[in-house]
Amino acid sequence: MLKWLLLVLIGGMAGGAQAPINGGLGRRIGIFEATFVSFTVGALAAALLALVFGRGSLGRVPEVPRWLLLGGLLGMTYVASVITTVPRLGAAATIFAGIAGQMIFTLAADHHGWLGLERIPFGPARALGLALMAAGVLLVFRSR
Numbered sequence: 061m062l063k064w065l066l067l068v069l070i071g072g073m074a075g076g077a078q079a080p081i082n083g084g085l086g087r088r089i090g091i092f093e094a095t096f097v098s099f100t101v102g103a104l105a106a107a108l109l110a111l112v113f114g115r116g117s118l119g120r121v122p123e124v125p126r127w128l129l130l131g132g133l134l135g136m137t138y139v140a141s142v143i144t145t146v147p148r149l150g151a152a153a154t155i156f157a158g159i160a161g162q163m164i165f166t167l168a169a170d171h172h173g174w175l176g177l178e179r180i181p182f183g184p185a186r187a188l189g190l191a192l193m194a195a196g197v198l199l200v201f202r203s204r
Contacts, residue, residue: 079155082139083146095140099132127175149204156200163193 078098086094110118121129138158145154167186173179 076151076155078139079142079146080151082143083151083154086143087147091140091143094143095136098139098143099136149201153197153200153204156197160193160197163190 082098170180171182
């Protein structure tokens with residue numbers, strides 16, 4: 061369990077570093093151009109990883125339900141929103157608000173079992189976690 065928590069912590073730290081990097085790129089070359097460059101570099105890195113370490117099959121992509129292909133579009137939406145908001149809100153406020161948005165959606169998705177997830181009911185502990193997250197977002201925004 062610890063190695064998975066460390067992995068997602070490192071991924072979160074990468075996302076935190078990505079926000080000001082992409083925000084700076086967006087200021088220099090444009091929002092959608094920066095989004096394109098970011099995804100192109102990411103796609104090239106992912107292609108290299110798939111070639112070297114991949115164990116799956118890209119040939120099976122036509123077999124998957126079409127809604128499973130929306131991840132790239134949703135990722136592009138998130139990256140473009142970060143590129144747009146970092147220069148206006150700052151990196152921390154942008155990331156806090158983005159994580160809060162992720163929490164709201166994922167708590168609902170868990171509760172209802174959306175997108176093929178196992179159903180995990182929304183209860184008092186999760187409500188408290190969401191309230192603490194909301195308080196954190198407010199504190200970060202107020203400290204600007």
